[in-house]
Amino acid sequence: MATEYRYGYGHGHGSWDDEVSEERRHRLPAGLRAPFEARSWRELAYVLLSLPVAVVMFTYAVTMTSLGAGLLITFLGVPVLAAALAGCRGFGALERARARGLLGVTVSEPEPLRTKRAGITAWMGAVLKSGTSWRHLLYAIVQFPWAVFSFSVALSLWTYGWALLTYPLWFWVFPMWAGQDGLQLYGDETHSVYLDNPFEITVTAAIGLLFTLATPWIVRALTLVDRLMVQGLLGPSRLVTRVVELEWDRGTVVDTAAADLRRIERDLHDGAQARLVALAMDLGLAKEKLTDDPEAAARMVDEAHGEVKTALQELRDLARGIHPAVLTDRGLDAALSAVASRCAVPVQVDVDLPARPVPAIEGIAYFTVSELLQNISKHARATRASVDVWKVDDRLMLQVVDDGVGGAEVSGGSGLAGLAERLDAVDGILVVNSPVGGPTRVTAELPWRNM
Incomplete structure (x- = not known):
């Protein structure tokens, strides 16, 4: 669908104000509250769970793939290899659900298997020919070493950070039960260094505090790699997504x-x-x-x-x-001026283009402005309006502004929604900024293609 925006003021749509209010509700800076936020603990849980899941996935993928490859000289190799890929697709569904629940990453389901006929043979052929299946196998293999690394780093940092931070609370265990003055920092045959005096205990707790504050951000950086792998390997491919968009x-x-x-x-x-x-x-x-x-x-x-x-x-x-003859003969400037002359309010037209785009884009631009001016005449109750057309890089930009009552929205069934769909059909974008009370500013963006 086209990228559609609705910026409203006084209707609860101000995302910036919401973010500011959210920040004001927290007395502590983000760096200090990170160790206690639910998001940090969910990310830690994701990293810790990744290791056992990765072990199972890696073992299954390597075992089944190796077995299937080894049996390819017989008729058993193909079904075993197909089962390996199908199992990896199942693990991929589990990983997408885990990422959605713990990381908040929503990854669309990949394209389903397409078979021209029914039967186990057709299904195996579809699994083996599917690029999605092989990407799931690749994920099962590369996830394992990364899971080992991230598990080790995250668990070590969290354990050492909280252990050192709380050292003043449990250092008494050493002299009472271990027969030594405190936590041993260094020791050899001649002498030993223990963290036992108040200064050393305080420094230890301070170092633990630094580890504790830094660990959530390090874990977040580790899960960023997981997010990229899940989105890149377990979701639909860009080519398939683009095909679906073109079909739509x-x-x-x-x-x-x-x-x-x-x-x-x-x-x-x-x-x-x-x-x-x-x-x-x-x-x-x-x-x-x-x-x-x-x-x-x-x-x-x-x-x-x-x-x-x-x-x-x-x-x-x-x-x-x-298709107006004036558009074909004289271009957008003359055609839009003719449309503006029929509008119910005075319209200032400014067209600044280095050349004419192809007729298809030129026609869409003309009808976009024409429909917007009709909306102004029928609904805006405006006293004046303006139309600006210009080129930025490889995009044709249109902007129609009026001083009417505002409140225009891109919603299902409205003229603006249909206009947005038409623009989307040629990779265009419609942006509507129409607060109640006005003014209304509608910006359209189209691909530039020279004649």
């Missing part, structure tokens, strides 16, 4: 084209066609009266002449709605 966009384009055809058919049937039918009937009656009542026939011909003019104007309006 293609459906949107088809639906939009069908809706436009229905609109054109309806306008022709209810407008010009109806007038032409009535015109034919009037001319037939005038022909019958031509000899008996020439004056009445002349009046009917005069009325028919007016109907012809009206029908021609409706046909011109319909043709302009399909």
Whole structure:
């Protein structure tokens, strides 16, 4: 879908204000409260659980893959290898759920297996040909050494940090039960160093405090690698995601084209066609009266002449709605100026383009501005508006601003929602900033393609 934004003020949508309020509710800085936050403990739990899960995954993946590869010379190798990949896909589902629950990472399900026919043979072929299956196998292999490393680092830092921080509370254990003055820092045959006096105990606790404060951030950095691996290896591939987006966009384009055809058919049937039918009937009656009542026939011909003019104007309006001739002949500047002249409020148009884009992009830009100006005329209650068109790098930018009442939203079923879908079909973006009370600022971004 298109990237759609709704910035509202006074409606609870101010994310920046929410973040500021959230920070103000905490008296301690983030660095001091990190060891006690639930997020830090969830990340630690994720790292600690990663080792046993990784051991099982690695053992299964290596054993089954090696067995399947070794048996490829027989007919048993293919089903064993397919079972290995299928099992890795199952572990991948577990890992996505674990990352979602403990790290807050939501990874979409990868593309399902696609088989042209039913049966175990077709299923095995689909598993072996699926790139997703092999990416899950790769995850099961590379996750193991990383899990060993992150488990060792996280457990050591957390253990030593809290142990040193709380040393003043339990150092008495050594002289009472171990027969030594305190925690031994160094010792050989000639002398030993123990942490036993108040200064050394205080320094030990201070070092423990530093470890305790730093450990959550180190663990967070370790889980960042896990996030990247889960998203990169266990989610849908970028190519498949892009294919799905293109399929969605293609459906949107088809639906939009069908809706436009229905609109054109309806306008022709209810407008010009109806007038032409009535015109034919009037001319037939005038022909019958031509000899008996020439004056009445002349009046009917005069009325028919007016109907012809009206029908021609409706046909011109319909043709302009399909693709205006001024856009083809003179480009966006002249076409948008013509649209602005028909708006209910004064509109200032400023088009600054180094060249003309391709007709498809030019047409979408024209109809985008046209629909936005129609919204201003019907709903905004504005006194003035402006249209700006310019080029930034490889993007065509449009911005329509009015001083109306605001409150416009991109929601399902609205004109702006349909406009956003049309822009998305060509990799465009629609941004709506319309606080209640105005002003409304709508920005559209389209890919730039030279003619």
